Amino acid sequence: MLDADKHVLSILVENQPGVLSRISGLFSGRGFNIESLCVAVTTDPTVSRVTLVTKADQTIVEQIKKQLNKLINVIKVHELTGSEFVEREMVLIKVLAKPEYRAEILRMVDIFRCKVVDVGAEHYTIEVTGDEGKLQAILSLLKPIGIKEIARTGVIALFREPK
Amino acid sequence: MELTGAQILIKMLKEEGVKNIFGYPGGVVIDIYDELMKSDIRHILVRHEQGAVHAADGYARATGGVGVCLVTSGPGATNTVTGIASAYMDSIPVVVFTGQVPVHLIGNDAFQEVDIVGITRPCTKHNFLVKSTEELAHTIKEAFHIARSGRPGPVLVDIPKNVSTARIKYKAPGPVKMRTYNPTYKPNKRQLQKVVDLIKVAEKPVIFAGGGVILSKAASALTKLAQRARIPVTTTLMGLGAFPGTDPLWLGMIGMHGTYRSNMSTAHCDLFLAIGVRFDDRVTGKTDTFASQAQIVHIDIDPTSIRKNIPVAVPVVGDCKCTLEELNEMLESVDLGDLDNRRKPWLDQIQAWKSTNPLAYHQEETIKPQYVVEKLYELTKGEAIITTEVGQNQMWAAQYYHFDKPNHFITSGGLGVMGFGLPAAIGAQIACPDRLVVDIAGDGSIQMNIQEMATAVQCNLPVKVVILNNGYLGMVRQWQQLFYDKRYCCTCMEHAPDFVKLAEAYGATGLRARKPEEVEEVLKKGLSTPGPVIMDFVVEKEECVYPMVPAGAPITEMLLV
Ligand SMILES: Cc1ncc(C[n+]2csc(CCOP(=O)(O)OP(=O)(O)O)c2C)c(N)n1
Numbered sequence A: 001m002l003d004a005d006k007h008v009l010s011i012l013v014e015n016q017p018g019v020l021s022r023i024s025g026l027f028s029g030r031g032f033n034i035e036s037l038c039v040a041v042t043t044d045p046t047v048s049r050v051t052l053v054t055k056a057d058q059t060i061v062e063q064i065k066k067q068l069n070k071l072i073n074v075i076k077v078h079e080l081t082g083s084e085f086v087e088r089e090m091v092l093i094k095v096l097a098k099p100e101y102r103a104e105i106l107r108m109v110d111i112f113r114c115k116v117v118d119v120g121a122e123h124y125t126i127e128v129t130g131d132e133g134k135l136q137a138i139l140s141l142l143k144p145i146g147i148k149e150i151a152r153t154g155v156i157a158l159f160r161e162p163k
Numbered sequence B: 001m002e003l004t005g006a007q008i009l010i011k012m013l014k015e016e017g018v019k020n021i022f023g024y025p026g027g028v029v030i031d032i033y034d035e036l037m038k039s040d041i042r043h044i045l046v047r048h049e050q051g052a053v054h055a056a057d058g059y060a061r062a063t064g065g066v067g068v069c070l071v072t073s074g075p076g077a078t079n080t081v082t083g084i085a086s087a088y089m090d091s092i093p094v095v096v097f098t099g100q101v102p103v104h105l106i107g108n109d110a111f112q113e114v115d116i117v118g119i120t121r122p123c124t125k126h127n128f129l130v131k132s133t134e135e136l137a138h139t140i141k142e143a144f145h146i147a148r149s150g151r152p153g154p155v156l157v158d159i160p161k162n163v164s165t166a167r168i169k170y171k172a173p174g175p176v177k178m179r180t181y182n183p184t185y186k187p188n189k190r191q192l193q194k195v196v197d198l199i200k201v202a203e204k205p206v207i208f209a210g211g212g213v214i215l216s217k218a219a220s221a222l223t224k225l226a227q228r229a230r231i232p233v234t235t236t237l238m239g240l241g242a243f244p245g246t247d248p249l250w251l252g253m254i255g256m257h258g259t260y261r262s263n264m265s266t267a268h269c270d271l272f273l274a275i276g277v278r279f280d281d282r283v284t285g286k287t288d289t290f291a292s293q294a295q296i297v298h299i300d301i302d303p304t305s306i307r308k309n310i311p312v313a314v315p316v317v318g319d320c321k322c323t324l325e326e327l328n329e330m331l332e333s334v335d336l337g338d339l340d341n342r343r344k345p346w347l348d349q350i351q352a353w354k355s356t357n358p359l360a361y362h363q364e365e366t367i368k369p370q371y372v373v374e375k376l377y378e379l380t381k382g383e384a385i386i387t388t389e390v391g392q393n394q395m396w397a398a399q400y401y402h403f404d405k406p407n408h409f410i411t412s413g414g415l416g417v418m419g420f421g422l423p424a425a426i427g428a429q430i431a432c433p434d435r436l437v438v439d440i441a442g443d444g445s446i447q448m449n450i451q452e453m454a455t456a457v458q459c460n461l462p463v464k465v466v467i468l469n470n471g472y473l474g475m476v477r478q479w480q481q482l483f484y485d486k487r488y489c490c491t492c493m494e495h496a497p498d499f500v501k502l503a504e505a506y507g508a509t510g511l512r513a514r515k516p517e518e519v520e521e522v523l524k525k526g527l528s529t530p531g532p533v534i535m536d537f538v539v540e541k542e543e544c545v546y547p548m549v550p551a552g553a554p555i556t557e558m559l560l561v
């Protein structure tokens, strides 16, 4: 697809059963793409925020936003891409920690300012938070050492307030 | 005041002004039926739940109001899905109440449990599972509000058995306030000014109206606009009746089976005013070449319709009626010049297209289906409410019956569901007991909901069914003829029932015509016979609907008679 860029959508929805399936059903039913999706309640317990990352060209993104707005339980749809926003994702990486590599792993943990959150006989589990670029960087550095499995949260994001 | 859920439901229906419900009972809705019986709401017992939804759909379209259904859980609920999908595609306000197993059994694979809210999520405007009797009253209010406002559509309310039996202290719900739903009715003035400016300079304008005009009751505002600015009008299948089919500015229907002049005008116009439409592929054909010389204005209440398939120069989000009325008001003070002279070349061109390629067919020894529709139009003076099945019969009805008024043509446009016409006719007849209601049917489609003849007979509804009996699934056969080398695979309807005897078996009247000279007589007799009548017209077997634009081709590439 031509210029299928990444778009981050921040969607406020009513915190009710079935709302997530309305959103995911909209994407599958209309053939839209979901790269990642995060949902959790906001400070208002009746409202949840869905942060959704999609890859699509501009006309499709317009259609996605309108379709989301049309869902009865959707309160507001913001597109963050194109404006100033902060974006974070967390990943847990279970990396093979053979004795000869431990020092190097810990050095990387230090450089990337992440944390070792679990130590097993042969593995470390590392928690990394950052934007897409940072996560990619540490993942590719750890790959040759041996990544057993990872769990990613998907992106969450908010507008930056004016300084 | 203490009320049960069932009593609350009936109370709310009365408050919504519901007078008729189409339904079919079952275990988990007996309590509701028990209350319904005590009220003065009329219940029409259909013979299949799909029929209930199509009937409610027909009722809604004939009245311009909301149609209501009540069915049981499980199979009763799943049987409604096709009807709901059709209403959804055509934006028809229908509220469907389904019974559900008691809340504590939900998720247990209980007897006759289905997740109907899950199943219908993609084909309803919205749906609800009511988890407690306390929520029932305001949920019903919201359901009706959502169904009828904005771009209308079907809403399903799933009511577990214990919710309808529980007795609670009833509190009247306040007015509907929804923070998430607030359709835009009023158009943006600046956008409208752009439309006015375009109308001022257009030399070859066309108005393209759809079902949205009928839904928003904007037909007279549309007619005013067309006549004021002298703009010829075409419509979609769903828009038939939004503009008088006998007006000199009428172009006929657009699209795959549109008239030659309508499709040509669309291709050559310089301003294309699209109002209450969604640019369905059966309308546009190949999108790149569609109205490609025109500035396109698109007025619709649903923003998702705009720029979905077709790029648009001036989008206007708003209700068709509000928007057209405002536009008409703005145009009052605008000088459009000497329209007689200005429009002459354009209208002459259109007239030439009309005379070179009018809608036509060749009369032969056999009955031509088009002739039956023409005769029907003549004999009913164009005043009948026409429902249709799907296929060639539907297209001939659209082409040869001319609609001067909205809410007179009731067809399954978006879903194109065979079996729609008879139950829809029943719904329309309930809505308009004094009107003549005719289902123009095919021999295949009519068999999909033929059981509703029993409903018509039981309720003494004088619906007339005109079967254009070609012995084929004609529209599919037509595609096989034109695009598959006449390989008529599985489209020949052998072993059709004798429709005359079938009518009689239901306790209705059955008539048949085999020759052209019998057509008028059978129609006259059938239309004047009280009660439901089936008229079986044995028509030319291999007649095709023309013009035809092959799927995906530009709409100017028409196969003609
Ligand atoms: C429920 C359903 N099944 C299949 C189709 C596909 N289909 C479209 S038109 C048609 C033929 C309809 O035959 P008939 O009712 O005899 O009408 P005719 O075209 O012959 O007038 C079929 C099978 C459909 N539209 N709806």
Ligand SMILES: [Mg+2]
Pocket: B442, B443, B444, B468, B469, B470, B471, B472, B473, B474
């Ligand atoms: Mg047929």
